[in-house]
Amino acid sequence: MSESDQYDKWVRELAASGASLSEIAAKLTEAAKARTKPHASPKLTVNKITWAQIGLVTEPGRYMYKFGWLTVTAEDLAIWQQFPGAAFTLVPLDPSEDGDEYRLGLFDVGSQA
Secondary structure, eight states: OOHHHHHHHHHHHHHHTTOOHHHHHHHHHHHHHHHHSOOOOOOOOOOEEETGGGTOOOSOEEEEETTEEEEEOHHHHHHHHHOTTOEEEEEESSTTTTOOEEEEEEEEOGGGO
């Protein structure tokens, strides 16, 4: 059943319920607002970065790049030393903000494994 069909069915049930016209009008107004309210959607952008793209850094630390600050750990570097072409996912440190602080997340070693 489509969303429109469900809405029509709901309207018919509401009308048959014996509710007053003002109650029906209030419910229809509420439903209309809910239908037109934009839905918040999470950011689905996935950015991957390679060791070469960050200049083959050799020490753990916090580095400034065009996209913002990136924290690289010793564990991240160990993976890149074993798999130099690995691509890490950039993970925002505080996803609730449009900040520019990132860490490295999941990685893909591709055909190097």
